[in-house]
Amino acid sequence: MKRILITGAAGFLGSHLCDRFVNEGFHVIGMDNLITGDLKNIEHLFKLEQFEFYNHDVTKFVHVPGELDYILHFASPASPIDYLKIPIQTLKVGALGTHNLLGLAKEKGARVLIASTSEIYGDPLVHPQTEEYYGNVNTIGPRGVYDEAKRFQESITMAYHRFHGVETRIVRIFNTYGPRMRLNDGRVIPAFMGQALRGEDLTVFGDGSQTRSFCYVDDEIEGIYRLLMSDYSDPVNIGNPHEITIKDFAEEIINLTGTDQKVIYKDLPQDDPMQRQPDISKAKEILGWEPKVGRAEGMKRTFEYFKTLSKEELERTEHRDFSDINKK
Ligand code: UDP
Numbered sequence: 001m002k003r004i005l006i007t008g009a010a011g012f013l014g015s016h017l018c019d020r021f022v023n024e025g026f027h028v029i030g031m032d033n034l035i036t037g038d039l040k041n042i043e044h045l046f047k048l049e050q051f052e053f054y055n056h057d058v059t060k061f062v063h064v065p066g067e068l069d070y071i072l073h074f075a076s077p078a079s080p081i082d083y084l085k086i087p088i089q090t091l092k093v094g095a096l097g098t099h100n101l102l103g104l105a106k107e108k109g110a111r112v113l114i115a116s117t118s119e120i121y122g123d124p125l126v127h128p129q130t131e132e133y134y135g136n137v138n139t140i141g142p143r144g145v146y147d148e149a150k151r152f153q154e155s156i157t158m159a160y161h162r163f164h165g166v167e168t169r170i171v172r173i174f175n176t177y178g179p180r181m182r183l184n185d186g187r188v189i190p191a192f193m194g195q196a197l198r199g200e201d202l203t204v205f206g207d208g209s210q211t212r213s214f215c216y217v218d219d220e221i222e223g224i225y226r227l228l229m230s231d232y233s234d235p236v237n238i239g240n241p242h243e244i245t246i247k248d249f250a251e252e253i254i255n256l257t258g259t260d261q262k263v264i265y266k267d268l269p270q271d272d273p274m275q276r277q278p279d280i281s282k283a284k285e286i287l288g289w290e291p292k293v294g295r296a297e298g299m300k301r302t303f304e305y306f307k308t309l310s311k312e313e314l315e316r317t318e319h320r321d322f323s324d325i326n327k328k
Contacts, residue, residue: 083143
C-alpha cells in the first residue's frame with residue numbers, strides 16, 4: 001500500500017484530497033493544526049484503518065514514522081480574511097512549513113506536491129494568466145503575506161528539485177469552491193450563500209466589475225491527482241477558465257437561491273485583483289485535464305451543502321466584512 005502525507009488535511013481541499021487518496025487505496029496520513037481546518041471534514045475517515053491523523057503544526061519539525069511515497073502540502077490559511085487575521089502563521093506555513101516538508105521528502109525519498117496559487121500572479125497585467133507570467137504583487141500590502149509566502153514556496157521547491165534532486169510538483173490553484181468550504185471564511189461564495197440563507201443582502205465589494213473564474217472542487221482534485229502522477233516539475237495552473245464579474249455572479253446566486261435579496265455595494269479591499277482567469281493550455285496538453293463541472297451545476301451542489309448546515313451554525317457565522325478589516 002502506497003503511503004501519502006497530506007498537510008492541511010482538515011481543510012477544504014485537504015479533506016477532499018484525503019477522500020480521493022483513500023478511494024485510490026492509499027494509506028493516508030492527514031496532518032493539521034486546526035487553525036482554520038475543521039475535524040468535521042474528515043471525521044468519516046477516522047474509522048478506517050488506512051487513515052491516520054496527526055494534530056501538528058508543520059512550521060515545527062515534522063516527524064512521520066515509516067516510509068512515505070508522496071507528500072501533499074496543503075496546509076495554509078487560504079482566504080483573505082484568514083491571512084489578514086493570522087499573517088505571521090500564513091508566512092510561516094508557506095515558508096518554514098514548506099522547508100520542513102521538502103526536508104522530509106528528501107529524507108524519505110518521497111515525491112512532494114506543493115499547493116501554490118493564482119495569488120502569485122498578484123493583480124495580473126497579463127490576461128489570461130499563463131504559467132510564464134511573473135506576476136504583479138505588492139509585497140507589503142495586506143495580501144503580501146500570502147502571496148510572497150507562496151512565491152517563496154515555489155522558489156524553495158525548485159531549489160530542492162534542482163539542488164537535491166527531490167521529485168517536486170507545483171500546482172497553481174485558482175478560485176475553487178464546493179462542499180466543506182467554511183461558511184465564514186470570507187470568500188465570496190460562502191459569503192453570498194450565507195447571506196442568501198440568512199435573508200441578508202449580498203455584499204459586492206467595489207463596483208463588482210472585478211472578475212474571477214471558479215472551479216468546482218471535484219475538477220480541481222482530479223487536476224491535482226493527475227499532476228502528482230505526472231513527471232512534470234514546473235508549475236501548472238489548475239482552474240476553470242470560465243470567467244464572470246462579481247456583480248453578475250451575485251445575480252446568479254440570487255437566481256439560484258430563489259431569494260429576493262438585493263445587491264449592496266461596499267468598499268473594494270486593498271489590492272483586490274481586478275481580473276483572474278487561468279490559461280490551462282499546459283494542463284490540457286500535459287495532463288489531458290480540463291474542468292467538467294459547469295458553474296450552474298457546481299453552484300447547485302454547493303448550495304445543497306450549505307443548506308444542510310444548521311440554523312445555529314448559520315447564525316454563529318454571521319458574515320465578516322473583510323473590507324472593514326482592511327481599513328484598520
Ligand atoms: N467579494 C465580494 N463580496 C464578499 C466577498 C468577496 O464582492 O462578500 C469579492 C472580493 O472583493 C473579490 C472576489 O469577490 O473581488 C473574490 O473574493 P474571494 O475572497 O472569494 O477570493 P480572492 O479575492 O482571493 O480571489
